[in-house]
Amino acid sequence: QVQLVESGGGVVQPGRSLRLSCAGSRMKFSDFGMSWVRQAPGKGPEWVAIISTDGSQTHYSNSVKGRFTISRDNAKNTLFLQMNSLRPDDTGVYYCASQCEGCLDNWGQGTLVTVSS
Amino acid sequence: DIVMTQTPLSSPVTLGQPASISCRSSRSLVHTNGNTYLTWLQQRPGQPPRPLIYKISERFSGVPDRFSGSGAGTDFTLKISRVEVEDVGVYYCMQGTDFPWTFGPGTKVEIK
Numbered sequence: 001q002v003q004l005v006e007s008g009g010g011v012v013q014p015g016r017s018l019r020l021s022c023a024g025s026r027m028k029f030s031d032f033g034m035s036w037v038r039q040a041p042g043k044g045p046e047w048v049a050i051i052s053t054d055g056s057q058t059h060y061s062n063s064v065k066g067r068f069t070i071s072r073d074n075a076k077n078t079l080f081l082q083m084n085s086l087r088p089d090d091t092g093v094y095y096c097a098s099q100c101e102g103c104l105d106n107w108g109q110g111t112l113v114t115v116s117s
Numbered sequence: 118d119i120v121m122t123q124t125p126l127s128s129p130v131t132l133g134q135p136a137s138i139s140c141r142s143s144r145s146l147v148h149t150n151g152n153t154y155l156t157w158l159q160q161r162p163g164q165p166p167r168p169l170i171y172k173i174s175e176r177f178s179g180v181p182d183r184f185s186g187s188g189a190g191t192d193f194t195l196k197i198s199r200v201e202v203e204d205v206g207v208y209y210c211m212q213g214t215d216f217p218w219t220f221g222p223g224t225k226v227e228i229k
Contacts, residue, residue: 035218037166044209044220044221044222045158046220047211047217047218047220050216059216059217060217061217062217100171101152101154101171101172101213102152102154102156102172102213102214103168103211104211105177107165107166107167108165109165110165
């Protein structure tokens, strides 16, 4: 079945940048819109961003707009999240997920981002 | 932004008994195309969220039929007909009708 594997998480100081990746396999990656969803420790999920199949359309949550950029490389079956000006409240597990109609069907296991000095 | 609320926030249930979770949105989730994009997800400890139900009442592949969804407009319900041990976890509703997509706060289902 569909496999999504996130990478790139780690510990980063406030104000710095980090780039997450999500590799898709066992799927025709270019056929799916893709999202990033994050979850702070002990909290519920928060939708972060979404990108259309060809990358031409993107949407962001208000909390990351202007700081984060979602992109994709369909030739490499990979989704990205460029995170700039990181803040402590950006800390959490970041999941990538494939899009169904108004929903998210396949999820990765997540990668942990910790923003701390 | 559409705000999602859930009740109860905690639900102790007896094995084999039914459970019900309510989800309410701050405005109608009916999309301009006529569809209603309300999803239910289950999250077990240490696991990513697992989608159960989409478009109010459609089960994802592999989801047991003891899970069912209903509702319309702004009010939705997830029902578990007979709770099993593996159903312990936190359940979230999520709207995909309008950006930004938003989640409810979660309902913790635990065994009495």
